[in-house]
Amino acid sequence: MAMHIIPSELQDLQLIFDFYALAVAHQKRVFNRHWQDFDPDMVQAEIREQRQWKVLIDNRPAAVFATAFSDPLIWTEAEPVSAIYLHRIVTHPDFRGRNLVQSITDWAVAYARQKGLSFVRMDTWADNDKLLKHYTACGFRHAGTVTPKSKGLPPHYAGITLNLFEIDVREAAG
Template sequence: MIVREATKEDLKILLEFEQGMVAAERPFDSTLIEGEIHYYDLDYLIDSPNATVMVAEEDHQVVASGYALIKKAAKQYYNFEEYAYLGFMFVRPEYRGRGINQLILDQLLEWTKSKGISEVRLDVYDQNESAVKAYEKAGFEPLFLTMRLKV
């Protein structure tokens, strides 16, 4: 298993992963529209000096992905000016449970540190218990819970 930065040649599989994420998240979010959804501007993330997209590859097949994007802190009173936002954490179902997400996460955190960033954040559906547990195992802790009401 190797972890490397994604290239434009990976876009086809990354777009498939994105739709896999959408399908996995639909049960957690009734507000998602029907049909194909695109969460990410993958071209931008691959090209930007403020972002990296990592993929895990086994036997020349991309099996997992994730990205880190440097963002400005939204509030002036935080003790950091920038943070790395992680997203697009996806592992093909048949490769799950093998620690591949952690390999991607490790590379994203190394990239983040190399950019001088010490704060890392991500979003996860609170009902996605396996993802929450995986992130907690990696050292993340809950910070906010967004609540909604349809009126």
């Protein structure tokens, strides 16, 4: 199995939104919340800035995810933190069970080290115990909860509480 994580390209926009649709369908089956529509202009900007990624397994798209280098609407710190933030990880149903979140996490730790960043961070709904266990099993430390102001965030953030997760790259194995 040859796996590669590479930047998405503008011609991947439909693929990314197809993956988001698959994720929403799955979320509706297994949980009481689901993502709302994402702004195509936001995703195009992420692609142009090389912050939208795809995971290829044997040259087939297996997962997509986005990154950011700040997340002030969720991580409301007084001082900026040197971190890469993972967002919207979606695994195609054909590739579930291959622990791609762990592969993405390992990639993010290596990427953070290469860029001189101190943390890998992510968030998810606070009432999703399954994801809490999954992310901590991937090496993330639960870093608390937050109820963000939804202004400026996608619609599914309205009125929710999030679990925050992080890996201190300086302490991570590898």
